[in-house]
Amino acid sequence: MHIDFRRTLDSDADALVRFLTRESWPFHTVSAVDAATARRWIDEGRFADEDNRSFWVVADEETVGLLRLMELSDDTPLFDLRIRAEHRGRGIGIRAARHGAEVVAHRLEAPVIQGEAAGAPPALEAFEVPIRAALPPLPPAPPCRVDHEVEDGDVLEFGGGAVVLAVPGHTVGSIALHLPGARALFTGDAVANVGRTTLGVFNTDRNRAVESLHRLAELEVGTAVFGHGDPISHDAAAALRAAASAA
Structure with missing residues (x-):
């Protein structure tokens, strides 16, 4: 093709x-x-x-x-x-x-992305069951080569230095990226902002996901970009703290 x-x-x-x-x-x-x-x-x-x-x-x-x-x-x-x-x-x-x-992934996530291991299924909360049922069936994701495996604390050379944060819970190898110089955060699927800022859904381990959300809520960031929902461009830290308190 x-x-x-x-x-x-x-x-x-x-x-x-x-x-x-x-x-x-x-x-x-x-x-x-x-x-x-x-x-x-x-x-x-x-x-x-x-x-x-x-x-x-x-x-x-x-x-x-x-x-x-x-x-x-x-x-x-x-x-x-x-x-x-x-x-x-x-x-x-x-x-x-x-x-x-370049494709970047946590070392624990890389085998799943590359098709070498199966990812754990989500442990659905009661309110998530109808949401999941309403989604169209998804085809299996084709394998994708990972160019760069990372760990918690690694720094990627963009945006003045993007710090890798391990935020397990959605999946075992979920990561977020923190740009301290820009006071910005890319949460991945650890956090959602659809209507309001909340813990992300469809987690494989909710307890670890909540712990990860609390870790992100400790960051003093102005901007946050989410896996799902609109970004927040002002005082994102307040929204993250509110989400952590409610989780």
Whole structure:
């Protein structure tokens, strides 16, 4: 399978609307995008301006997804990836995400990511059972090579130094990244911020997950970015402390 990327054009507005509205995006904050929202996003420049660029993901000459690069003027740009439902589970997303990127994982998580070991299933809380049941079935994740295995306390060379924090509970090898200089935190799935800031869901070990949340709540961070939900750009530490108290 050959993967290619084609820059979106101004003339692609209608195609972008069709792409966004005809699929469900269960792992995005807005899982069902209507046409008005899609048009507004386009008009706001989310897909094409000086800080954002978007590319169609093309597999064997068929358009199968969309890759959006964000905050390009920042030292640490972000990306958003959407793959059409009928093409999920084929490894296209991993290959698209790896384009020019290094995969970093805790040494305990690396065997699962690389397909060498099975990950533990979540121990669902009562309130999580209907949430899980409502999600569409997920295909098995194809193996992905890990380029760099890390441990608690390791420092990654971006953002002025990103400190790896082991935050087990969601999975045994879950990590967060703390950027002390920027007073920023990437929580991964240890914390969610959908409506309000809470302990992440679908944990394999809730007690360890709560301990990890309390560890993150001790950090004096202004900005927090979550595995699910909107980021917090001001006084994130207060939201994390409130979530830890409620867990």
